[in-house]
Amino acid sequence: MIITKLKDIDEIYEMIKPYSKILIAGCDGCCQPPRSINEAKVLGQMLELKSKMNGKKLTWKAMTVLRQCDDRIAGSTVRPYLDEYEAIVSLACGLGVSMLNRIFEDTLTFPAQDSMFGASENHGDNRYEQYCDTCGECLLGETAGICPVASCAKGLHNGPCGGQVDGFCEVGGYKYPCAWIQIYERLKKFNRLDLFNKFRPPKDYRLMTSPGHLELIQEYTNAIEEEEVEK
Amino acid sequence: MGDRPAFSNLMKEIKTGKFVFTGELEPTKMVDISEIIHSAEAMKEYVVAANVTDGPQGMAYINSLIPSYLVQEKVGLETVYQMTVRDRNRIALFGDILAAACVGIKNVLALTGDHSALGDNPGAKSVYDLDSTQFVYLLGKMIDENTDIYGNEIETGKVEMNVGIAANPNASPREAEILKVGRKVAVGADYIQTQTAFDIDDAKDFIKELSRYNCPILLGLFPLKNYGIASYFDKFIPGVSVPEDLLKNLKHVKKNIKDKKERKVKIDEINLEFFVPFIREIKKSTAAAGIHCMAVHYERLFEPLLKEFR
Structure with a gap:
């Protein structure tokens, strides 16, 4: 949404x-x-x-x-x-x-x-939280399903930074959770700190450059669909 | 410690096993940096190098490269060029490192940087194209392979710099911090400089845990010039709490001693009473390579604070 x-x-x-x-x-x-x-x-x-x-x-x-x-x-x-x-x-x-x-x-x-x-959720208290930043290079497999691009205020790939205090982020006055501490805790729970320790190289920001375009390999357009319906 | 040579005096001294001291300079919204030059002159005798901060707390300040250069040129004190990834993408970081190497900067401290939302230009777009670990990776490419991040060669000359990274002894959960530091060391850091510590046992534990990376550690200390600074630090610097006794003593001075000169003497006494035994203990019973002393605008403390360690 x-x-x-x-x-x-x-x-x-x-x-x-x-x-x-x-x-x-x-x-x-x-x-x-x-x-x-x-x-x-x-x-x-x-x-x-x-x-x-x-x-x-x-x-x-x-x-x-x-x-x-x-x-x-x-x-x-x-x-x-x-x-x-x-x-x-x-x-x-x-x-x-x-x-x-x-x-x-x-x-x-x-x-x-x-x-x-x-791409967010209503927590039932009129609070919404961003989960995905549609960045074109999904890291969720390395971060226990918590996106550092969307959920870290700095979008860090190798966090946390020094701005977290007890798991809360410096941006917003320590009100919101630090995504990297959440990632750390969730990976630890699954005994997958190997993923936390991994160095993630610099991101290719061409994938996020506006305007975004995606050309489907298999063409799917209104005209094709209408043709098929007619057949 | 990796195989990278010691290019800077700071790294050379660390490698000889000498317990080193570094200082800190904080250029702000200024064009005339004579104040910074004076501070550098005042600390020159006591430290091997001085860090030059890069827009701390997200503030819009003078670019730290020029003061880093001028302090080296005019004062003859080696500098540690602090660089955050907050305001520059990989192209600008690369360009600034080339420029720094061109004017003889030998140390860089690679930092994330406080978010611009915290500073005095809060609506600015924070960059964070690279994070601090990726910046260390870029520095490794430049120093060790003579290329940019994509492997394009640097045409003339070499970047001869040593790379410092930050670690926060106040971070909780600590394991996440320790692992993150390990990740950065593995990518190519020469030394670790910590955020300020006030709790001796905690600092010792932290150094012990970091020792596993076999990378020299400079422990950060922040002498408190007055009660105002101490209480600001206590309240507003993330994760740092100033010991209650120290706060109480400084407050007492503020309240009860009116004579400026007398007040200074008392404040120095309080600091020396706290930090001299602290440094003594760190030097004696930890693997720390030295102390990063963040006595910004408080250079008069260097002489009495460091005399027994020189």
Whole structure:
């Protein structure tokens, strides 16, 4: 899932100020905390109020999409509304916002959220933790399933550093656990400190360079799938 | 200890078996470094080399290379060029080491560096392209194989440097720290310098555990110039706690002695009372190769502190 944070209402208002009719699109996909139809409605009400305070009339409609990052789902769900609205405000993560901008070339879609990180868990207390940084060179086999790229504040491959105190990290005021102490403890439990002791050479950061591209060896595109369905 | 020659005076003295002392210089937000030059002059007689810090606590300070160079040139005191991997990628680290070698720097201390979020430019992007162990690996490639990290040759001249690494006697769990140090030594460190220690038994245990790597150890000590520094250190330096008695005595001086001169004398007395027996014990009953004395802006203590050990 992608963890997101709602932007300040003033910032969203600044983006949509030039328009008088907007479509507010929630996302039912993996975006957490949830940003679906209810959140879209609340945002619409807030923007309407904000516009009124500025002497403007804002017309809006709230709707939601199963997954904004899926071009076919997003395309078919959002397209019917496009004629009536001048711009879209998306409650999805950056993937959804980018996707709507790409599939609807003649309409601008604005983000209502900041995307924080991916692949995480809700601990049941509204706390989310990053597990994976999609770095292109998975180390989890050497680190007992705890990712130092995502979970160490410095992304160290050969930690811990001197900034850990009793298993807590200097970044964030010793509130969050040191990933390398977690790795050490878990490897020790399995009698696999040989993996801890191993020297991991410098990472190839080309694998993390934006923009990321992956070319599948076996081609799999919408066109091919549609052809197969037709057959 | 590996096969790397002793290039620096520091390493040469360590190899002769002499119990060595190093000092520390902390250039900050400055263009005029005469203060650093004066500190270096004041400690020159007592230490074989002085570390020059690289933006400690994530602060935006003057690059440590130029002060490292100028102290050697103007004062004639060998320096240990401290380098963190926080602000530079492998290309910049490589370039800075070449530059350091070009101006005659013979020691480098390879550090991770406190995260920039802790410093006074907290929104800066921390680099950490390499970690400190990988930096030691890069240094090994440069010094022992005359290449960069990918094996591209250095065209002219040689990097002749000795490599220090850090270890933290205050780290818990300790085994993780000991193993991590072992990993770094195996990659190519010449000596280990520890973070500051205040507990003698703990320090002795730590040295004993590190001794298995057969790599010289400089134990870090931090004389306390006043109560303010002591209490800051106690509260804000990760994992370090200043002994209660020491804090209490320094606080007493602050509160009760108004005359500046008298206060200095008393503070020196407190430090000497604590650190002279400490050093004596480390020298007598451990395998430590020496002491790294972090008496920053407190150079007057070197003479009385070290006279019996010289």
